[in-house]
Amino acid sequence: MELYFTCPKKQAVFATADYFLQDGYQIVVADSGEKKLVGEVCLGSGCPLCGEYHTFRAEEVICTYD
Numbered sequence: 001m002e003l004y005f006t007c008p009k010k011q012a013v014f015a016t017a018d019y020f021l022q023d024g025y026q027i028v029v030a031d032s033g034e035k036k037l038v039g040e041v042c043l044g045s046g047c048p049l050c051g052e053y054h055t056f057r058a059e060e061v062i063c064t065y066d
Contacts, residue, residue, distance in 0.1 A: 001017060001063075002015045002016060002017045003015070003016070003017075003019060003041070003061050003062065003063055004061070004062035004063070004064070005019075005043070005047075005054070005056055005060075005061060005062070006060070006062075007047050007049040007050055007054070008054060009047075009049070009050040009052065010049045010050055012049055013062070014047070014048050014049055016043065016045075016048065018043060018044040018045050019041050019042060019043055019044055020041070020042055020044055021037075021039055021040070021041055021042075021058075022039055022040040022041070022042055022055070024039060025037060025038065025039025025040070025058070026038045026039060036058075036059075037058040038058060039057075039058050040055050040056065040057060040058065041055070041056045041057075041058055041061050042054075042055045042056075043055075
């Protein structure tokens, strides 16, 4: 599944399915039952916009799946 990221160098959005979760992530469940991923998402290859390997907080990642 592709997720959308914002390149911190170019400030532009790109999509990729080449990512992974860093060890130590958690799924936090609120009293309302809403689930939230807490952790870091890393690119599996260089950013297509600048070539660097970025790490993002889960809340920074855009997912179009509801």
